[in-house]
Amino acid sequence: MFSETIEGTTRIIVPTELTRSMFYNPVMELCRDIDIASIAAFSSSHPTPAQLTYIDALAGTGVRGVRVANEVGLQVSINDRSTPAYELIKRNIALNKIEERATAYNEDANVLLVRTPYDLVDIDPFGSPVPFLDAACKSVKQLLLITATDTAPLCGAHTGGMRTYGARPLNTEYHAEMGTRVLLGAVTRELGRYDKAIQPLLSYASAHFIRLIARVERGARKADESIERLGFIAHCFSCGHRFAFPCADMLDLNVENICTLCGKKMRIAGPLYIHPIKENEFCEQVHEELAKRTLGKKSEALKIVNTGILELDIPFYYEHHALCKALRIPPPSIPSVLDALRSAGFSASRTHFSDTAIKTDARIDELKKIVKMVYVDSLSASFLPCNL
Ligand SMILES: C[S@@+](CC[C@H](N)C(=O)[O-])C[C@H]1O[C@@H](n2cnc3c(N)ncnc32)[C@H](O)[C@@H]1O
Numbered sequence: 001m002f003s004e005t006i007e008g009t010t011r012i013i014v015p016t017e018l019t020r021s022m023f024y025n026p027v028m029e030l031c032r033d034i035d036i037a038s039i040a041a042f043s044s045s046h047p048t049p050a051q052l053t054y055i056d057a058l059a060g061t062g063v064r065g066v067r068v069a070n071e072v073g074l075q076v077s078i079n080d081r082s083t084p085a086y087e088l089i090k091r092n093i094a095l096n097k098i099e100e101r102a103t104a105y106n107e108d109a110n111v112l113l114v115r116t117p118y119d120l121v122d123i124d125p126f127g128s129p130v131p132f133l134d135a136a137c138k139s140v141k142q143l144l145l146i147t148a149t150d151t152a153p154l155c156g157a158h159t160g161g162m163r164t165y166g167a168r169p170l171n172t173e174y175h176a177e178m179g180t181r182v183l184l185g186a187v188t189r190e191l192g193r194y195d196k197a198i199q200p201l202l203s204y205a206s207a208h209f210i211r212l213i214a215r216v217e218r219g220a221r222k223a224d225e226s227i228e229r230l231g232f233i234a235h236c237f238s239c240g241h242r243f244a245f246p247c248a249d250m251l252d253l254n255v256e257n258i259c260t261l262c263g264k265k266m267r268i269a270g271p272l273y274i275h276p277i278k279e280n281e282f283c284e285q286v287h288e289e290l291a292k293r294t295l296g297k298k299s300e301a302l303k304i305v306n307t308g309i310l311e312l313d314i315p316f317y318y319e320h321h322a323l324c325k326a327l328r329i330p331p332p333s334i335p336s337v338l339d340a341l342r343s344a345g346f347s348a349s350r351t352h353f354s355d356t357a358i359k360t361d362a363r364i365d366e367l368k369k370i371v372k373m374v375y376v377d378s379l380s381a382s383f384l385p386c387n388l
């Protein structure tokens with residue numbers, strides 16, 4: 001059985017029951033809304049956007065590809081190896097009258113990608129994108145869009161990070177960011193094999209998925225430069241001290257793994273991407289595109305992108321409540337802690353990865369001192385006689 005729904009300005013026929021052969025997940029509308037704004041922002045800087053080729057390689061109903069053709073106007077290929085899904089994709093193309101811009105395929109995604117280069121390649125699988133990474137990186141010319149929903153191995157909550165992604169994540173309080181950076185690291189290495197370089201434009205995690213949107217450039221030198229943006233994070237599970245360092249330091253055994261704050265042994269996560277995972281100029285264009293479009297998840301999308309723009313480029317964050325629990329104090333407000341950090345000369349921001357977290361270049365001992373001070377100040381303020 002089928003019903004019709006609308007996403008953005010696109011009509012979509014969807015199955016009324018969730019099946020793996022014709023898959024439509026309404027929860028991912030948020031991701032698709034951000035994609036539409038991102039692809040519009042990316043293609044607007046191109047001299048002939050209507051000539052850009054885009055592939056939705058694992059399409060399900062075809063909702064992503066149909067929206068890209070209908071709402072952005074690119075030349076799209078929409079593929080699914082399931083025959084019922086392929087039939088549905090054709091119906092959705094016809095429903096939106098985009099036959100001149102959209103072609104349906106019923107092939108194995110890897111075969112199609114290895115055979116054909118596309119300007120924009122979108123991989124939105126069940127679980128891990130790893131089975132499609134090699135072909136996607138071979139095919140892509142300009143922009144790579146990748147989803148992962150296997151967040152447990154990526155974030156270190158389950159084993160499998162090393163087997164699947166060639167990296168060891170650690171299960172820390174900043175696990176969502178750890179997973180995003182481990183995935184970016186794996187994509188960077190895969191692109192490098194084809195002498196291609198990655199430039200992350202917008203990377204985010206929401207609910208149970210991670211999404212990467214990254215510019216791709218050709219050239220061995222550029223690819224080497226992006227490989228140099230990989231590194232490791234040392235984390236002390238005893239006191240919470242953490243820092244990032246480049247791969248070269250690890251390979252030269254130039255890393256002290258004894259915590260300078262408490263003397264315990266630090267654990268090492270990685271290799272992962274330790275440089276900025278977004279480009280603010282691009283994110284601002286995405287924000288503008290989101291604001292002017294008809295989108296079902298506009299406010300959630302704007303919040304993610306806006307918080308991302310203001311977010312510091314530091315590869316981890318501190319969970320405020322966990323920190324206050326360790327200090328045995330009730331948590332003072334996050335804005336008051338951010339203000340105090342800035343007044344003390346540190347950089348500080350919130351993060352889209354968690355509503356209750358703080359990013360700062362202060363060390364954990366410095367951060368704890370400031371949080372305690374803010375708490376004590378709030379106590380003394382509440383004891384002031386109210387007529388003063
Ligand atoms: C998570 S669903 C796609 C959801 C869709 N992108 C969306 O936004 O609604 C993954 C799809 O990949 C398809 N698929 C899995 N393995 C494939 C392969 N090797 N080649 C092509 N399609 C494949 C499945 O049939 C399924 O429809």
Ligand SMILES: [Zn+2]
Binds near residue numbers: 236240241
């Ligand atoms: Zn320590």
